[in-house]
Amino acid sequence: MIDRIETGARMSKIVRHNGVAYLCGQVGAGADVAEQTRDCLSRVDALLSRAGSSRDRMLQVIIWLADMADFDAMNAVWDEWVPEGAAPARACGEAKLARSELKVEIIVTAACAK
Template sequence: MSIQRFHTGPRMSQAVVHGDTIYLAGQVGEPGSDVTNQTKECLAKVDALLAECGSSKENILSTTIWLADMADFGKMNEIWDAWVPQGHTPARACGEAKLATPDYLVEFMIVAAKP
C-alpha cells in the first residue's frame, strides 16, 4: 500500500495518506490571537488539508484537541460545535497541555477516512 505525504518538511508532513486513512499533523492558529480565532484558523486548515487529500470533515474518524488552558474549553467548543457536521461527529478527546509556544492556545490532531 502506498504512502502519500503532503507539505513535507525536514521535521514533519502536514498530512499523510496511507490506504484510505488520512493523518493530519497538529494544526494550530495564528500565535497570539485568542482561542476563538485560533480554533477557527485550525479548523480552516483542517478543511483545506482534508480537501487536498480527497476527503472532508464528514469523514473525520477521530480528533484530539489540546488546549493550553482548560478554561478555554467552552469557547473552543462553541466554534467546534458550529463547524462539525451533526450526525458525523467523530470520536474525540480534549486535554490540557503545554503547546510548542505559549502563544498557541489550541491544537487539533485529526484522523479521517478517504472515501
C-alpha cells in the same frame, strides 16, 4: 502504499495510507481561543480537501488546549463547525503547546473519499 504530502525534514502535513488521512497538528492565529480555533479549523478544512477527505469523514480528533478554562469557548466554535451526525471520536486535554501564544492545537484522522 504510503503517500506523504508536503514533507519536510521534521514532518509531513498529510500522510495517507490504506484510505486514511493523518493530518499534522494544526494551530491558528488570533488573540483568543475562539479566533484561534476558527483559524485552525479553516486550516483543517484545507488539508482535508487536499487529502481527498472532508469534515464528515473524520474518524478521530485530538484537541490540545493550553488552558482547560478555554474548553467551552473552543467547543462553541467546534460545535458549529462539525457536521450534524458526523462527530468523530474525540479527546481533549490540556498541554503546554509549542509557543506561549498558542491556545489550541487540533490533530485529525479522516477517511479518504477514494
